[in-house]
Amino acid sequence: MSNTQIPYKIYIDESEMPRAWYNLRADMKNKPAPLLDPDTKQPMTAEHLSGVFCDELIAQELDDKNAYYDIPDEIRDFYKMYRPAPLVRAYCLEKKLGTPAKIYYKFEGNNTSGSHKLNSAIAQAYYAKKQGLVGVTTETGAGQWGTALSMACSYFGLDCKVYMVKCSYEQKPHRREVMRTYGASVTPSPSMETEIGRKILSEHPGTVGSLGCAISEAVEKAKATEGYRYVLGSVLNQVMLHQSIIGLETKIALDKYGIKPDVIIGCAGGGSNLGGLIAPFMGEKIRGEADYRIIAVEPESCPSFTRGKYAYDFCDTGMVCPLSKMYTLGSSFMPAPTHAGGLRYHGMNSTLSQLYSDGLMEATTVKQTEVFAAAEEFARVEGILPAPESSHAIKVALDIAKECAKTGEEKTIVFGLTGTGYFDMMSYEKFHNGIMTDYVPADEEIQKSLSKLPTVE
Amino acid sequence: MSNTQIPYKIYIDESEMPRAWYNLRADMKNKPAPLLDPDTKQPMTAEHLSGVFCDELIAQELDDKNAYYDIPDEIRDFYKMYRPAPLVRAYCLEKKLGTPAKIYYKFEGNNTSGSHKLNSAIAQAYYAKKQGLVGVTTETGAGQWGTALSMACSYFGLDCKVYMVKCSYEQKPHRREVMRTYGASVTPSPSMETEIGRKILSEHPGTVGSLGCAISEAVEKAKATEGYRYVLGSVLNQVMLHQSIIGLETKIALDKYGIKPDVIIGCAGGGSNLGGLIAPFMGEKIRGEADYRIIAVEPESCPSFTRGKYAYDFCDTGMVCPLSKMYTLGSSFMPAPTHAGGLRYHGMNSTLSQLYSDGLMEATTVKQTEVFAAAEEFARVEGILPAPESSHAIKVALDIAKECAKTGEEKTIVFGLTGTGYFDMMSYEKFHNGIMTDYVPADEEIQKSLSKLPTVE
Numbered sequence: 046m047s048n049t050q051i052p053y054k055i056y057i058d059e060s061e062m063p064r065a066w067y068n069l070r071a072d073m074k075n076k077p078a079p080l081l082d083p084d085t086k087q088p089m090t091a092e093h094l095s096g097v098f099c100d101e102l103i104a105q106e107l108d109d110k111n112a113y114y115d116i117p118d119e120i121r122d123f124y125k126m127y128r129p130a131p132l133v134r135a136y137c138l139e140k141k142l143g144t145p146a147k148i149y150y151k152f153e154g155n156n157t158s159g160s161h162k163l164n165s166a167i168a169q170a171y172y173a174k175k176q177g178l179v180g181v182t183t184e185t186g187a188g189q190w191g192t193a194l195s196m197a198c199s200y201f202g203l204d205c206k207v208y209m210v211k212c213s214y215e216q217k218p219h220r221r222e223v224m225r226t227y228g229a230s231v232t233p234s235p236s237m238e239t240e241i242g243r244k245i246l247s248e249h250p251g252t253v254g255s256l257g258c259a260i261s262e263a264v265e266k267a268k269a270t271e272g273y274r275y276v277l278g279s280v281l282n283q284v285m286l287h288q289s290i291i292g293l294e295t296k297i298a299l300d301k302y303g304i305k306p307d308v309i310i311g312c313a314g315g316g317s318n319l320g321g322l323i324a325p326f327m328g329e330k331i332r333g334e335a336d337y338r339i340i341a342v343e344p345e346s347c348p349s350f351t352r353g354k355y356a357y358d359f360c361d362t363g364m365v366c367p368l369s370k371m372y373t374l375g376s377s378f379m380p381a382p383t384h385a386g387g388l389r390y391h392g393m394n395s396t397l398s399q400l401y402s403d404g405l406m407e408a409t410t411v412k413q414t415e416v417f418a419a420a421e422e423f424a425r426v427e428g429i430l431p432a433p434e435s436s437h438a439i440k441v442a443l444d445i446a447k448e449c450a451k452t453g454e455e456k457t458i459v460f461g462l463t464g465t466g467y468f469d470m471m472s473y474e475k476f477h478n479g480i481m482t483d484y485v486p487a488d489e490e491i492q493k494s495l496s497k498l499p500t501v502e
Numbered sequence: 503m504s505n506t507q508i509p510y511k512i513y514i515d516e517s518e519m520p521r522a523w524y525n526l527r528a529d530m531k532n533k534p535a536p537l538l539d540p541d542t543k544q545p546m547t548a549e550h551l552s553g554v555f556c557d558e559l560i561a562q563e564l565d566d567k568n569a570y571y572d573i574p575d576e577i578r579d580f581y582k583m584y585r586p587a588p589l590v591r592a593y594c595l596e597k598k599l600g601t602p603a604k605i606y607y608k609f610e611g612n613n614t615s616g617s618h619k620l621n622s623a624i625a626q627a628y629y630a631k632k633q634g635l636v637g638v639t640t641e642t643g644a645g646q647w648g649t650a651l652s653m654a655c656s657y658f659g660l661d662c663k664v665y666m667v668k669c670s671y672e673q674k675p676h677r678r679e680v681m682r683t684y685g686a687s688v689t690p691s692p693s694m695e696t697e698i699g700r701k702i703l704s705e706h707p708g709t710v711g712s713l714g715c716a717i718s719e720a721v722e723k724a725k726a727t728e729g730y731r732y733v734l735g736s737v738l739n740q741v742m743l744h745q746s747i748i749g750l751e752t753k754i755a756l757d758k759y760g761i762k763p764d765v766i767i768g769c770a771g772g773g774s775n776l777g778g779l780i781a782p783f784m785g786e787k788i789r790g791e792a793d794y795r796i797i798a799v800e801p802e803s804c805p806s807f808t809r810g811k812y813a814y815d816f817c818d819t820g821m822v823c824p825l826s827k828m829y830t831l832g833s834s835f836m837p838a839p840t841h842a843g844g845l846r847y848h849g850m851n852s853t854l855s856q857l858y859s860d861g862l863m864e865a866t867t868v869k870q871t872e873v874f875a876a877a878e879e880f881a882r883v884e885g886i887l888p889a890p891e892s893s894h895a896i897k898v899a900l901d902i903a904k905e906c907a908k909t910g911e912e913k914t915i916v917f918g919l920t921g922t923g924y925f926d927m928m929s930y931e932k933f934h935n936g937i938m939t940d941y942v943p944a945d946e947e948i949q950k951s952l953s954k955l956p957t958v959e
Contacts, residue, residue, distance in 0.1 A: 052516040053582035059509040125510035126594065126885045137583065137657075155612050157887040157922070199882040200594075219676075219927040225934045226878055226887060421683055425656040428583050430614040430683060465614070467924045470676035477682045 054131040055298040062129055063293040066116060066286050069324045070109035070396055072331050075403055077109070077282070077395040078370035081357060086501055089367050097264060099274050101172040105283040114286060116168075123167045123200060124290070127156035132298040133462075137426045139446070146449035148442060149306070150462040151295045151322065152429065157223070160387075160432065160464030161318050162193035162278050165287035169276045170197035179272035180204025184234065184259030186213055187386035188220030189464065190278030195227035206273075208234040208262045211254035220468055234259040241265055241363075257362025257376075264365055279315030279387075280360055280369075280394055288321025295459065296325045306337060308445060310460040312437035313341040313350065313408070314387045316394030322461040323406070330405060339406040341397070342437040344416075346484035347380040349373060349393045350401055350408035352491055357501040358392055368499060371398040374486075375494025381484035383413050384472035385433040391494070411440045412483045417476040419443050420466070432464040433472055511588040512755040519586055520750040521573060523743050526781045527566035527853055529788050532860055534566070534739070534852040535827035538814060543958055546824050554721060556731050558629040562740040571743060573625075580624045580657060581747070584613035589755040590919075594883045596903070603906035605899060606761070607919040608752045608779065609886065614680070617844075617889065617921030618775050619650035619735050622744035626733045627654035636729035637661025641691065641716030643670055644843035645677030646921065647735030652684035663730075665691040665719045668711035677925055691716040698722055698820075714819030721822055736772030736844075737817055737826075737851055745778025752916065753782045763794060765902060767917040769894035770798040770807065770865070771844045773851030779918040780863070787862060796863040798854070799894040801873075803941040804837040806830060806850045807858055807865035809948055814958040815849055825956060828855040831943075832951025838941035840870050841929035842890040844920075848951070868897045869940045874933040876900050877923070889921040890929055 070076060079088040094103045105114065116124070135148040153161035173181050180203050185191030191207040198205035207229050214221055214233035224231050234254045235242040239262045245252060252258075267275035278284065299306065309326055311319035319341055329335040341350055349372045359376040360366040373392040380389040393401075400406050413433075420436035422443065423429070431439060438460040449456050466473065475481045527533060536545040551560045562571065573581070592605040610618035630638050637660050642648030648664040655662035664686050671678055671690035681688050691711045692699040696719045702709060709715075724732035735741065756763065766783055768776035776798055786792040798807055806829045816833040817823040830849040831837075837846040850858075857863050870890075877893035879900065880886070888896060895917040906913050923930065932938045 053579075054516075056513050059511070122510075122594070123885075126590075133583075137579070157881070157885055157924075159924075196885060200885075218931065219924070222927040222931045222934065223887060223924075226881055226930055228882065424614070424683055425685065428580075428614055428653060428657075430680060467614075467616075467676070467680075470679040473683055474675065474679045477679065 051134050051302050053136060054133050055301065056131055057129045057294060057297050057301065059125055061297055062121070062124065063290055063297070064116060065113040067289040067293060067324050067328065068108065068112055068114060068286050069289070069328055070282065071112035072328045073399065074331065075399055077399040080367040080369055081501065083359065083364070083368050083499065096268055097275050099169070099172045099176050099178065101175070102169060102283050105286055106281055117171060120167055120171050127163065128290070129294050130155060130291070132295055135427055138423065141426045142446050142450055144446040144450040145453055145455045146446040147455065147457045148446055149459045151291055151459070152462045153291060154429065154462065154465035158189060158193035158196055159467060160189050160193070161288060161291060161321065162190050163196060164290050164321070165278060165284045165317065166193035166197040167200070168287040170194065170201045170203055173274060173276070174201040174203055178203070178274055180206060181274055181276045182206040182208070182263040182267040183276050183278070184208045184256060184263045186210050186256050188213060188217055188224065188468070189387060191229065191231070192220055192223050193278065194276065195224040195229035198229065199227040205229040206266060207231045208236065208259040210234055210256055210259050217468065234262050236262060238262070239265045255362065260361045261363035261365050279317040280390070280392065282394065282396055284317045285320035285394055285396060288317045289324040291318065291321040291461065292324040292326060295322065304457060306459040307456045308338045308340065308458050310340045310342060310438045310441050310458065312388060312434050312461070312463065313343050313393065313397070314390045314434065316397045318461055318463045320394055320397050327400065327405065340441060341401070341406060341408040342441045343408060343410050344383055344385055344388050344437065345410040345412050346383045346486065347374070347389050348410050349391065351410050354495050355398060355402050356498050358498050360392060368501065369395050371395050372401065374491055375497055377497050378491065378494035381486070383484060384469060385437065387434040388437065409441060411437055414476070414481050414483055416440050417473065417481060429462065430466050431462060432466045433469055435461070435463040438462070508591050508759050510593060511590050512758065513588055514586045514751060514754050514758065516582055518754055519578070519581065520747055520754070522570040523573060524746040524750060524781050524785065525565065525569055525571060525743050526746070526785055527739065528569035529785045530856065531788065532856055534856040538825040538958065540816065540821065540825050540956065553725055554732050556626070556629045556633050556635065558632070559626060559740050562743055563738055574628060577624055577628050584620065585747070586751050587612060589752055592884055595880065598883045599903050599907055601903040601907040602910055602912045603903040604912065604914045605903055606916045608748055608916070609919045610748060611886065611919065611922035615646060615650035615653055616924060617646045617650070618745060618748060618778065619647050620653060621747050621778070622735060622741045622774065623650035623654040624657070625744040627651065627658050627660055630731055630733070631658040631660055635660065635731055637663060638731055638733045639663045639665070639720040639724040640733050640735070641665045641713060641720045643667050643713050645670060645674055645681070645925070646844060648686065648688070649677055649680050650735065651733065652681040652686035655686065656684040662686040663723060664688045665693065665716040667691055667713055667716050674925065691719050693719060695719070696722045712819065717818045718820035718822050736774040737849065739851065739853055741774045742777035742851055742853060745774045746781040748775065748778040748918065749781040749783060752779065761914060763916040764913045765795045765797065765915045767797045767799060767895045767898050767915065769845060769891050769918070769920065770800050770850065770854070771847045771891065773854040775918055775920045777851055777854050784857065784862065797898060798858070798863060798865040799898045800865060800867050801840055801842055801845050801894065802867040802869050803840045803943065804831070804846050805867050806848065808867050811952050812855060812859050813955050815955050817849060825958065826852045828852050829858065831948055832954055834954050835948065835951035838943070840941060841926060842894065844891040845894065866898060868894055871933070871938050871940055873897050874930065874938060886919065887923050888919060889923045890926055892918070892920040895919070
């Protein structure tokens, strides 16, 4: 089919939307390693996890056998309010770059949470409601996940208790107010509401908080409150399962026009967006039905894949969560204060870690300042003002497309545009004013945190 | 066709997108009164306007004969990046309200400018570029229009000089940085760059600026700079012409499913969104082909239609622009500092004014606090966090739908959801904290400003 027939935005019909999520683990020859209990170092069972997580979500988390999970009608109805997300052909960008490459991006920003996070938030809220729970707790840093969860809970009439890292609570009042609009209770962390919060506040009275501390408070609150559970927006395999909707829709849209990508690119923090985008394509690759070059892009300041170790580690800096085998910089690694908050995570989803270890995908790093330059270049021709996280993928897509302009190769590039940057304008301001810096962690720094990894036989 | 076949979001195909804008004035029996020169009180000619506005835009402004204007391919290509805008069936809201009414909204917020303003910005930038101009100037208050124009100019490689009311420049740095991302030069107004700015600053050294002053600076700058013209985002008939894309797309989407609206609702500030939404429907009504109830919603604090006078007045508080016959509160009327900045305008588009005077549409007012309550009610079930301006239409749509729940009437309601409220979260915060107030201008206040209307025979 000729290019002129491909519209600027491919919207699949509502009737074509996926009816099941895809569980990539079912097709993997080498399965991701199981979660371990940090005390016994034995695999976590559903029973172990049930006081913290919702029952059906635990089943999804532990399942590496079933390839498909039917999406319940209630979730599909909600999806229909903001999905299908468009697969955009970047005609204007191609023209500007003078490249023979064909560039597509799956845009997940057309919803109030501003990102793909809503895809899993609505699923997690649904299963919590179905279990008869009263509410859920979670933590949020910059606020994307907290916003998504607030929207989802509001829809199903669930209480939503968000512990927001105190410095973000004060510096990012906009996100906080979006959450309040959706009826969430937002508490600056550390707080006096939990034992761990009170302990930290008495030891460090002036602390501005951390994500690790907020997780610990949210988990404690969920365990201590009747009818509550804790939910998490990334890293876990259940989240990657829900996010497969991104890749499934992308594939349906591409297939509709007979388009076969050469390269698929996504930014990688905890891995939920990348894992969701690539899921069906990686499935084909594993089953030998197709081949794709798949690239994870991470910030140079937090290079889990590229400079981390594939080992068991805590998922959280507070060391209350289970151990996961993953590429990690060590749970005590403190990422530099870069502006892509969603990518400042020491570890990586365990499924993606296994795939990377098996050589089925690549990873690369980019510098913060070149990421913002790419974001601006993109925004000026494609209109959309991207989130700093998403712009990591844009940077690599632009590099490949520019290379094609030199070589004349007509590569087909697909990347994930996970969200918008409307709540990141103070970061853009730093870039505009030329006062943004880059961070490269020293080898000794990484070695130091890696030396504290838990010992697992 | 049964309701079950109507999707949550009706996206018309790219190939179905309108190829021409619709000029409602051509079908009006009573034409809107012409713009007058404030000095001579004679109708403005193209020659009079040519130093300030672009030539083709002047032609559009003065034309009440031609019903259609072909949309140039360059503009259609840009439209394809963020249009068609979805016509959404508010299934979730209907269910929540338990109403037999069928609610649809045309959502214009899925673009970085966050509103419908981009529809006219890209047209105005195109004609400026085509005329061989170097750049354009404009003013912006809260920043929606400035953002839209920045995006449009960046696309066509035009300079964009925005005078931003100083208090907004300082209090709304996010919008300012969006404009800078698109390469616009943003100057706090009053500035030392213009004669009028220097004069105001010397007389009132601590002033935080006003829209009237920013307009005066932008017009002076455009007149004084070789290759520059001034552009405006609302009020003018050329803007309403471009915004007809909203109504045309809405009509195509409705026709596709055989849906006939009973009521069409839009918020009204300068009138561009309302005029654009209703254009093709009003055309049918005038031609006697169909009947619709059409409602303009304005803030109680700035009731141009409902408490203003139909008379010639200055379009701007600075009294540098032409006189327009319209519903006005007087150009010296100072609207209270409410949070729907886009509706704080003393006058109204002249076409809509004529239609209202002829009894072809209704107008109503709503209170600020009930607008935010409606916004929150809407957001919690429909996901989208609306702009305060758009929420005026939501409030009236909700009222009618709730009335239908009582009476059992199955009315079909269509309203314009002009944009998102992401940059209005500090206003939402005031609402959440219970410190938002309502404003009703006293009769004497309106009489005082109306007593200063210019004298026209």
